[in-house]
Amino acid sequence: MGVCGGPAVRVLVLAAAWALGGGQVRYSVPEEAKAGTVVGRLAQDLGLEAGEAEARRLRLVAQGRRASVEVSGASGALVVSSRLDREELCGKSAPCALRLEVLVERPLRVFHVELEVTDINDNAPLFPAARRNLSIAEFTTLPGSRFPLEGASDADIGANAQLSYSLSPSEHFRIEEENTKSRSKSLFLVLAKPLDRESVPVHRLVLTASDGGRPSLSGTMELVVSVLDANDNAPQFNQSVYNVVLPEDAFEGTLVTWVNATDMDVGSNREVIYEIETFVPPSASDVFSIDGKSGEIRLTGALDFETVNFYDLHVKATDKGTPPLSGHCKVVVEVLDVNDNAPEVWVTSLSVPVPEDAAVGTVVALLSVSDRDSGANGRVRCAVWPAAPFGLVATFAGSYSLVLREALDRERVSEYEVEVRAEDGGAPPLRASRGVRVPVSDVNDNAPAFAQAVYTVLARENNAAGAELARLWARDPDEAGNGRVSYSVWEGGGGGAAPGGGWRAASSYVSVDAESGRLRALQPLDYEEVQVLQFEVRAVDAGEPPLCGNATVQLFVVDENDNAPALLPAAGGGPGPGAAGSAASGPGSGAWWAWAAWGAPAGQVVAKIRAVDADSGYNAWLRYELWEPRGKGPFRVGLYSGEVSTARALEEADGPRQRLVIVVRDHGEPARSATATLSVSLVEGAEAALAAAGSSSAASGPGLRAAEGGPAAAAAAATTNVWLVVAICAVSSLFLLAVVLYGASRWAPRAAVLSGPGPATLVCASEVGSWSYSQRQSRSLCVADGAGKSDLMVFSPNVPPPPGPAAKETQPQPPALLDTVSGPPLPPSLPPSLCPSVPPSLACRPFPRRPLPAAALLARPVGRRWWEPG
Known part of the structure; x- marks a missing residue:
């Protein structure tokens, strides 16, 4: 019985002790205690002996909210398991007590444990906003005026939440607190000294709140006080007297002067309206006016030195404040006498148009000049501009003649704008001018001129009769009939080679339209009959006497494949x-x-x-x-x-x-x-x-x-x-x-290719041959190098010689043809202007004709390129 009775006795003792203590255990722990901190010896305080806490399974009963403490299984102590934040657990409630249930098994018992979390100063005061804007009127707001402010808040309790306020140093403001029946104090910003916006328009203050913790924590808020304007400044002019000098010929709208008044106020208190309060003499009200907004004084009438030479204007500037304030100034206008009468020029007689062959000294116009002023202001000097080809000759006082000083050329200048300029002797001088238009009439002094001395025309053979070959145009700078040009083919100007070596007149092949200058073919052209036509086209104007100009036309007939081998x-x-x-x-x-x-x-x-x-x-x-x-x-x-x-x-x-x-x-x-x-x-x-x-x-x-x-x-x-x-x-x-x-x-050396000196010749080269053309009579000697065989062929140009005895002396010899067992022959010669009509594989380029070395031009087998002159 002694063995079994021991535990029962202990339980009874524990129950008796619990009953005597009211059935509750209380602990206290500060917030933010570290994890592992021992709160109390729970097992011992519950009457359990050492080792019984673990044997009887002493533990906390979990509730809805996660507990921040736990029971140590070996020692039975109550320790902190996670962060304790009083403000999170209880807010502003005081005290902050947590009720815990402790369970002991064998036998089963439930105990209540109360854990109080004490506050520490871990929260600084916090204002509702970091910045507060206030507006206070200058002067009208009296010292002692109070402006309520919202205070700061502190999440702590007790002394840690007791706040005190301070304001940054300022001679115009202070801070006051007032206790009321409410749970919080009232906070006010008090005006200690009147404000002046013109001195300091904005005041920036810092309000600081400090708590009673140890150490103390604080928070700040910026106070921005904008000073509102009051109409306490009158407009002030930058000058009390404005002196102005005006010439009497100043035109209406001229800016006389600009008066400017400034007001230290702002807004409507700063807006200024200008007006002329008094005019001396009174007639000045019709001569001067002022812009009410800008202060610009302008002329509204004409000045006359002989009538009034001095004006006094009294100007007032008034602001828009309540009540309005004003400032004053005076404007003194002095009028200067000027030379205000300009000379006058008239054309009394004009003889136009002037023929371009008029003699030097011909009188074109008669002029009259006068000035209404007197003395030096009435003395007039005259000149003509431009200085050529006309000049002025004074006949008597105030009269001039406009005469021709140089020969005229209508094609260069068909009309002159002559300006006669007059200047008086005033200071400054006044000037006047008169324009005279002098047209020049035409005479037939220019012959028609073609744009080119030689025209090169290409025409394909077998063209239709009447086909247009080219258009010629001659310019005649004369006008009317003197510049009307007609065209014709000059019969004595050339022709073309006919079969049998003879010549035929160019007019049998082509014609020129007399009015348009269009060159047309009279009949189909045959390359085998004529290769080149060289003739002249004459342009004649309709003047009296008629003048003419000539141009040479070289007509090259482009060959067509119209003959079978x-x-x-x-x-x-x-x-x-x-x-x-x-x-x-x-x-x-x-x-x-x-x-x-x-x-x-x-x-x-x-x-x-x-x-x-x-x-x-x-x-x-x-x-x-x-x-x-x-x-x-x-x-x-x-x-x-x-x-x-x-x-x-x-x-x-x-x-x-x-x-x-x-x-x-x-x-x-x-x-x-x-x-x-x-x-x-x-x-x-x-x-x-x-x-x-x-x-x-x-x-x-x-x-x-x-x-x-x-x-x-x-x-x-x-x-x-x-x-x-x-x-x-x-x-x-x-x-x-x-x-x-x-x-x-x-094995014998190659024969040299001989060519006499002459002008540049256009050579067309291809992979199968080459040919050249020159307007001078010449011969080309080409040596072909085949595969053991060669052809030697001599070509002469296809340009016919000009008619006359000289043609017989320079008539080319018939081309010699040396036939051997040969490779591919060279194509016959072509004029240089026809090179663009050959296949694109040919290349055309000019080079000077000069003596060439022996192997300068060699014909190679088909598929290779020909050697070209170096």
């Missing part, structure tokens, strides 16, 4: 390897025949097709194409040379005869062509030689019969051994000679 007959020598005979030919086709020996190596020339084109430039640049047979035949044709050669060694399988169809085309747009049919007989070597010899002997007879009898003669000669030996020797000799000539041509 024409096949040429075979060259002398008869058919055989390297030559061809013609059986028939026509303008667009031809039949040719030739022999070739079996076993002939590749590259051996069998024949050469020759063709020409009457066109020029690209339109006359020919190329040869093998039309039949297509594919890999035994023969081929040179693209630009027309040479028919073996493409491979000839075999018996090729048959006894080959028929070749060759098409010759030019490079025009569209291209034109001709067709040649070549029959090649394949024979033995000896037969070919004999056939060639037989054809040579038969060349003197009809060609057609020679073509038909050639094979029979060759068959008959085959039986003769002598002819066979002769043929073999001839072939061998020719072969050796060809080898020697070939070697000499390959």
Whole structure:
């Protein structure tokens, strides 16, 4: 029983102690205590022995609000678990007590614990706003006037919340507190001294609130006191007397002076109204006026020194305050006498217009000059402006003549504005002027003049009759009939080259419209007939006597591709390897025949097709194409040379005869062509030689019969051994000679290209050739370098010489054509003005003609560029 009775006894003792103590345990802890701070020995105060707090599970019962204390399980002490803020827990309530429930199990008991959180000074006083604005009137607000202010608040309680106020030093304000029956004090800003806005318009004060804590905390608020204005200042002028000097000829609206009064007040108290209070003499009220707002005094009437020479004006400035205040000043105006009468000029007689060929000294007008003033102010001097070409001559007092001093030119100046200027002797002098308009009449003293001495005109051939080629215009600065120009082609001015080397008058090709100057073609132009027309156009005016001017027109006819290639007959020598005979030919086709020996190596020339084109430039640049047979035949044709050669060694399988169809085309747009049919007989070597010899002997007879009898003669000669030996020797000799000539041509130095000195020449170069043109007669020597073969061609310009005996002496020689086995020929020459009409691949550029080195101009194979002069 002793064992079991011990706990029961302790419980009874605890219950008795609890009952005696009123059943409650009280603790106190300051706010903001750190976590872990021991509030009280809860287990011991509840009568529990050491170790029983944990055994009997002593703990706090959680409530709706999170507790900031907890029970330590081992010791049973009540400790702070989180931040305690009295103002957050209780606000302004005092005291701040927290009621806690403590639970003990075995047996189950509930205890009430009261925890008081004491205040510390952790909050500074706080004003409702950081700044307060006040407005107080100057002078009208008496000293002792109070203006209520809202005080500061402190979240603490007790002495920590007891506030005291102080104001920054000021001689005009102080702070007062007043206790009332309410829970808070009343705070006032008291005016200690009258305010003056003109001295200090704004007062800035700092109100400070301090609490009673230790240490003390404080808060501040800025007080901004704006001083309101009162009308306590009268307007003041910057001058008491204004002295003004005015000339008597001052015009109405002239600013006499500007009076200015200032008021130290603001607002309506500062607004000033001006008025002239008194006029001396009274008639000045019609002469002067003042702007009520700006204070500007202006003239409203005319001044006259002879009537009044002195004025007194009394000006008042009044503000808009209540009551209004005013200030005064005086304006003294002195009038000066001036030379107020200007000279006058009249034109009494005028003789216009003046012909431009009028003689020097001709009188144009009569003038009269006067001045109403007297003395020096009435003495007048006259001059004319501009000083030329007219002048003034004084006839007698106050009269002048306007005369011609220089020759006139209507085309330079058609009308003169002459100004006659008069100046009196006053101080300052007055001036007057009179304008005189002098027109100049025209005489026919200018001939029509063209804008260019030489006109260059391009015209395509085959143009329509009546087509407009160009428009010429001549300027004649004269007027009316003297400047009306008519145009005509001067018959003696030139012409164009006609077929056969003759000349035709330019009027047979072109005409000029007499009024408009339009140049028109009378008939379609043919480039093959005439390439260049050079003639003169005459412009004649309708004056008396008529005058004329001339201009030279160079009309270049631009070639069109209107001529197809024409096949040429075979060259002398008869058919055989390297030559061809013609059986028939026509303008667009031809039949040719030739022999070739079996076993002939590749590259051996069998024949050469020759063709020409009457066109020029690209339109006359020919190329040869093998039309039949297509594919890999035994023969081929040179693209630009027309040479028919073996493409491979000839075999018996090729048959006894080959028929070749060759098409010759030019490079025009569209291209034109001709067709040649070549029959090649394949024979033995000896037969070919004999056939060639037989054809040579038969060349003197009809060609057609020679073509038909050639094979029979060759068959008959085959039986003769002598002819066979002769043929073999001839072939061998020719072969050796060809080898020697070939070697000499390959290794011999190039011939120089010669060109005489002359003016700059326009050269057009392309990948396939070049050509040049100059108005002077010259020749160009071009050397072509092919793949072992070359053409040597000489071209002369297409410009016809001028008519007359000199033309015969400078008539160019016919161009020489040296035909060999050749590469692509050069295109014929073109005028420089026609270069833009050739294909874009050509480049045109001028260069001076001068002696060139030997290899300066070389023709390269198609696909490469030509060398140009350095």
